[in-house]
Amino acid sequence: MSQFISFWSNSGWISNLLTVVLGTITIGSILREIYKYTRNKADSFHDHSNISNYIKSNYIENNIERLKKRKIAIIDDDQDQYPIDHLRKRGFNVTSYTQVSLSDYEFIKNYDLIFLDITNVVIEDPQKGGFELIKRVRSEINGIVIIGVSSKRYDPTLTEFFKLADEQSKTP
Numbered sequence: 001m002s003q004f005i006s007f008w009s010n011s012g013w014i015s016n017l018l019t020v021v022l023g024t025i026t027i028g029s030i031l032r033e034i035y036k037y038t039r040n041k042a043d044s045f046h047d048h049s050n051i052s053n054y055i056k057s058n059y060i061e062n063n064i065e066r067l068k069k070r071k072i073a074i075i076d077d078d079q080d081q082y083p084i085d086h087l088r089k090r091g092f093n094v095t096s097y098t099q100v101s102l103s104d105y106e107f108i109k110n111y112d113l114i115f116l117d118i119t120n121v122v123i124e125d126p127q128k129g130g131f132e133l134i135k136r137v138r139s140e141i142n143g144i145v146i147i148g149v150s151s152k153r154y155d156p157t158l159t160e161f162f163k164l165a166d167e168q169s170k171t172p
Contacts, residue, residue, distance in 0.1 A: 068092050070112040075100060075130075076149060077120035099123050105133060109141045115169075118150050118161050131161045138164050 009015075074082050074096040087094045095111075101123045108114060114137075122129020134146060148165030150158060162168045 071095070071110060072113045072115070073097065073108065073111040074115045075121050075133075076115065076117040078117075082115070097121075100133065102129070102132060102136070105136065108137055108144065111144060113145045113147070115147050115149050116165070118148070118158060128161075131158075131164075134161060134164045 011018075068091045070093065072087070072092060072094045074084065074094065076082070076096075077098050079096050079098065082096070084094050084096055099121055100108075102125075116130055116134060118128060118130030120126050120129075122133055125132060130148075130150075134148070137144065137146065145166045146164070148162045148168045149170075150161070150168075151170065
């Protein structure tokens with residue numbers, strides 16, 4: 001050991017250079033490993049920090065086939081406002097109705113999701129028949145998600161209609 005210390009002491013500038021180079025390489029290696037470790041932790045942490053990425057990865061991608069098995073009914077007098085053909089091409093089970101009757105609406109219980117307009121969709125009451133239909137469905141049939149759809153979204157007379165719906169949407 002004394003020979004090694006003696007050699008190193010007598011080396012002069014070479015020993016100083018080797019000490020600096022080896023020290024820099026060691027510190028650089030340690031910093032690189034710390035960076036890789038924190039980078040991996042940060043990547044796994046940020047996977048779910050963006051809510052849209054979380055929904056896309058956990059809901060849409062994992063459940064798209066389950067969603068396609070759900071039955072969707074669109075009850076609206078203006079069918080052009082919905083991408084029905086596009087949804088069908090993508091494998092969704094969509095049925096559309098321009099009008100229904102209050103005496104024959106039992107078919108609604110076969111659907112999981114209903115888009116329902118308030119005007120011109122019920123034969124017996126073109127003005128507010130959708131409101132009567134949603135009241136009957138809510139009182140008699142459970143488990144159906146209803147989205148109230150109307151171009152008159154901010155009409156104060158439609159407040160009760162939209163309260164009975166699970167969600168609401170404005171049509172163009």
